[in-house]
Amino acid sequence: MLTWGEDVEVHALRARGWSISAIARHTGRDRKTVRAYLNGERQPGQRARAEDPFTPFVEYVSARLVEDPHLWALTLFDELAPLGFTASYQTLTREIRTRKLRPVCTACASAVDRVNGIIEHPAGEETQWDWLDLPNPPASWGWGSMAHLLVGSLAHSGRWRAVLAPSMEQARLVDGLDRVSRALGGATKVWRFDRMATVCHPDSGKVTASFAAVAKHYGVSVAICPPRAGHRKGVVEKVNHTAAQRCWRTLPDDATPESAQAVFDQFAATRGDTRMRPGPGGKSTVATLAAAEPLRPVPAPFPALLRDERVVSRQALIAYRGNRYSVSPELVGTTVEVTRRLDAAVVDVVTTSSTGRQITIARHRLAADGAGAVIRDDGHVIALEAAVLAASTSGGRPHRRKERIPPGPAAQAAAAVLRGDTSDIADTGAPVVDLTTYERLATGRNTLT
Known part of the structure; x- marks a missing residue:
């Protein structure tokens, strides 16, 4: 920062024809500083303001607060941290307040205050x-x-x-x-x-x-x-x-x-x-x-029964709490019920018969929630492989994506008809009606009469 006296001297030396480098050496200042004062980019007695670190985040903060005027600043602080915001939470709240980024929600402008009492809560109570x-x-x-x-x-x-x-x-x-x-x-x-x-x-x-x-x-x-x-x-x-x-x-x-x-x-x-x-x-x-709270150990879970409906996937699996469990392949696409007693370490798959009676069709050990495990019964695996092989043999070999399959006789005959060319149509053994025969018969009949 230059003082008013230094600024006057810099401009005077420049008016005498001194170069910026010479003025910088004479005054002991940086050339960029001298050039900025000569060009009027900086004023004497005023320090250059550092770049505002909050400026890159103004657009995001404004957009989020317009979308949700009640968004907590602390929640916004959680979102900004992965985006490179390194300032403190207090800086964020100050910038939101000084820049007036949070809009007023007219629907919630009025609030009701009430008196609250303090209730004592002993430890472990x-x-x-x-x-x-x-x-x-x-x-x-x-x-x-x-x-x-x-x-x-x-x-x-x-x-x-x-x-x-x-x-x-x-x-x-x-x-x-x-x-x-x-x-x-x-x-x-x-x-x-x-x-x-x-x-x-x-x-x-x-x-x-x-x-x-x-x-x-x-x-x-x-x-x-x-x-x-x-x-x-x-x-x-x-x-x-x-x-x-x-x-x-x-x-x-x-x-x-x-x-x-x-x-x-x-x-x-x-x-x-x-x-x-x-x-x-x-x-x-x-x-x-x-x-430090004196808590008592929790006993075994109470034997409550949880019920959830699930649809069997094409792989004969049902999804339950972040894991997948196998059933018989005959149930693919159907809806079954998953039951679990809280005090048991197994999960049952139940279906309802035509008479309304519930039948347990599978039982698996319960995997930890969200483990992504696939629990298969050996019998279900064998049955699924048999069903897949039976489907592949009964329906013929599936087509490959890059297999060459040129037009067959039926397609070629149809194309010939479209082109008006019947000479290349293969003989299929079906009787062909020739209209010239009818023409000769008609001509002879006219001659006799």
Whole structure:
């Protein structure tokens, strides 16, 4: 940066005919600096501004906030990191604020404030549960217009885990309770729910007989929130918001249920467990607080029965939780039912007979979810090979893509007719009608008369 006096001297020397190199040597400045001041590109007393590192990302940030005015800045920060954004989260929020990149959502301009109370949650005392509705799952899942996420959160430490499910039926609830409890590291003394029909009677809040058996099995007490009192389980309600905004909202269309589940698991274990929370000895991470909670071991899974319908593929396989299991090749293209008891390590394939009786047609050991394993029974493999060989021999040799197949006699005859040339038509033995014979007979008849 040149001072006003140096700028005057530089211009005076230039007016006397000095070269830029001579002026730079005389003043001890860089030639590019001297040239910039002489050309009016820089002003004395003002430092050259460095290139704004946020400028390359303005277009993307603007487009995302126009598409979704409620997109969290933290979610946007997660998206920008793989794109080369190296600045801090505070820089991102400051740029969004100063550049006014976030548009105003007129539909949500008004908000309602309410007073919230603080509820004490002793360590190891309570787990809060809630179903989160997730609209518009990928069409390839076959789950319809809504997916469901069972979220469980330790009320004291805030650690949470979640399980995706196609429905909220009681068997899915029990499966989710067991899987989430194991992921959390154990069971607390109390499980808190809102008034969901699979747990209690919504009108009275009394626990149903079917779920009472589940609670006895896991040795927990059941606490039901009063009507319209969501703040009673505010920990899991906040987790629902986070899971929807930072995981589900940006889930790609080509995701599978297993890959989506992995997204929730990874986010909860990395971002969720590393949050800082105030504790008895000062601030510590969620993982540290959760490790100190006195949780009880989770018993064997409750024997609930899960049922899912699947279509048998052309390879005589059915897809189930990220793996494929074989069935008899006679069932290719049909719909079968996959059943699984939560306390068993096997999965059954069931079909319904003409009399309405269900028959188990296959039983396989259960592979880990999302492992991509193909479990085949030896008998199914032999039957499939026999069916493939029978189809190949009965239908003749299949045509090769580059096989030479010239026009045959039938095609050549048809082409000759189209050209009006019948001399090259091969004799097929069929009688040919010659009209000249009829002409001679007609001429003779006219002569006799």
